[in-house]
Amino acid sequence: MVTKSNFLVITIIMLVVLIMFQSTSISEEIALSSGENLSLELGADMDAQLQLREEYDEISGELSSGDAAECRIGLVGSDEPCLRYAREWCVNQKKSYCGYLNLEDAANDSDCPDMLIVDSSLITPESGDALRTLGSRDKTVVISGLPSVSVLESSDAVMDCLGIETVREEEVELDGFKMFASFILGGEVVYDDYAMSLPFVQLDSSVRVFIVGQSDESWFEELENEELPPLLWRNYNYTGSVYVVNADFLEGHIAAGILTGIASDAAAEYVYPVVNAQMSIVNAFPLLADENTEAVYNNYGQGSIAVFRDIIWPTIAAIYYDTDEQMTTICSPKLDYVSYEQTSYETLEYLYQEISKMRGEMGLSGYQVSDIPLEEKLTEDADVFGEQLPNYKIQTFYSGGLELDEYESLFDTGEVLEDIRTVLAPYEEQGSDSFFDYVGSDSVLRLSIYMDSTVHEDEDDFRLCCLQTAYGYYSTMTDLSKVVYPEEPNDLFNIMSEDWAKYYRPYRIRFSYFDKLTATAADARVRSYLAIDYDYFREGDEITIAPVTDSEECYFILRLHGEEITGITGGSYTELETDWYLINITDESAVVTVEQTNKTEYTGG
Incomplete structure (x- = not known):
């Protein structure tokens, strides 16, 4: 039985909850009615x-100070891509680094760093001694x-050192x-569609192999596991x-992942x-x-304005x-600035509200199928936003x-792009030397888009x-300009949307432990990442990570071997995979406590 006093308490609680929900809803409506870019507060x-x-x-x-005694990495060679x-x-x-012209110089340097990355073209029959x-x-x-x-066949010493x-x-x-x-x-x-040609060597039985080749040819089926063509290995x-x-x-840029794998294998933590x-x-x-x-009309039975509003928007909203x-x-007010039939600029406000409700943001594009001057195109686009969403500040630009x-x-x-802070650009594996790039004399940051949401091959x-x-x-992108200007059957939206949804589950969901953000929020994370410095040291079972940063929080990966995290102060952690952890540091430093598991003791480099 509910007493009068209990009934009064329950009523008050319900009223408070109702007011909170109403206030949240009203605040959201006020924010949306302002027509502002709600993502700006994240940057x-x-x-x-x-x-x-x-x-x-x-x-x-x-x-890049070049003082070997203070460097952690030595780069041996000149200006080769690697x-x-x-x-x-x-x-x-x-990681501080220095350079050597050849392997012999590094071997003769008493202050040589603990890790060297060597251009393979410098390995000669005489390199065995070094x-x-x-x-x-x-x-x-x-x-x-x-x-x-x-070189290999003329030097037993080099063969022996390489295993x-x-x-x-x-x-x-x-x-x-x-x-x-x-x-x-x-x-x-296992990648079955990643063709390559390379030398086939047989390794010593003590060598640890990380990547081996695969082939459908009959000769390959006759090989034992230890005889498979090695692509990456470690020899003591x-x-x-x-x-x-x-x-x-x-x-190329994938080198960053390979070198991280090697460095994390070579260290106990x-x-x-x-x-x-x-x-x-x-x-x-x-x-x-x-x-x-x-x-x-042939593909969808209606014009592109209606297709984007009535077919595409509900579908992509469901996927997100x-x-x-x-x-x-x-946003592309137009793709062809010369030949178009009609516009519906007033639709922009409706879609702005829908996108904002889903915590999204809008940017401008440099892409067009016509050929008018870029500044003219962007000025026209900015005018559309100025008329329809005068308070919306665009800070993201896609280079197209x-x-x-x-x-x-x-x-x-x-200039027309003076408010832009983030440039999104298509990825080039062997393009710019920098994966993340500051461009211009200001603080504009360029981020690579390195995946297509509708394609996932082995190379991807x-x-x-x-x-x-x-x-x-x-970073991934779905390019809807193909819906209006298709080049192949897979550019039909029903196929694109099916592939988009299909590839998320088996592939990208593996990395769902990383935060999902808009371009503005991701930009802020990248800036902090680029500017961070840090120290770390270990005493017994405790690993201390001390970042040097003005950011309220920052992120690290900790790779262990045969150990697991049992506690942390100054932050939190997430286990990504066996031996891999994401560390979120929210204090001046984080102290991670680990303990040995009953796995094999670490036997790395």
């Missing part, structure tokens, strides 16, 4: 952005590729490869280690900063004009609701395949695993 203000860039520039300069991407990896993981010297001094040597067969017994074939054709679990994030994977070299990458994995951000972008949405009418990703849309010099000047004060999955491991950063 840093201008002064903070400038400060973060200055800190990044300062740290980057300090890391060393350029290795240098980028050093900067992003805050490799043995480095091994006797506990050094870890990473060789960017297999030395030439002629090679014999050269079976100068070149074999492979259909793909298998990567064993725990080398990088993503678990054990006295008390040191030699890692050999028998593929082109270090000649390994700590490095990550971004912790996943972006999902929709290009050419909303489209506010009827274009390419005949093709669109299902995946819990945060939406960044790149344009080269940097085509739009960089438009960021200047007084390997890239995903490598870049998630290195950066804790993911």
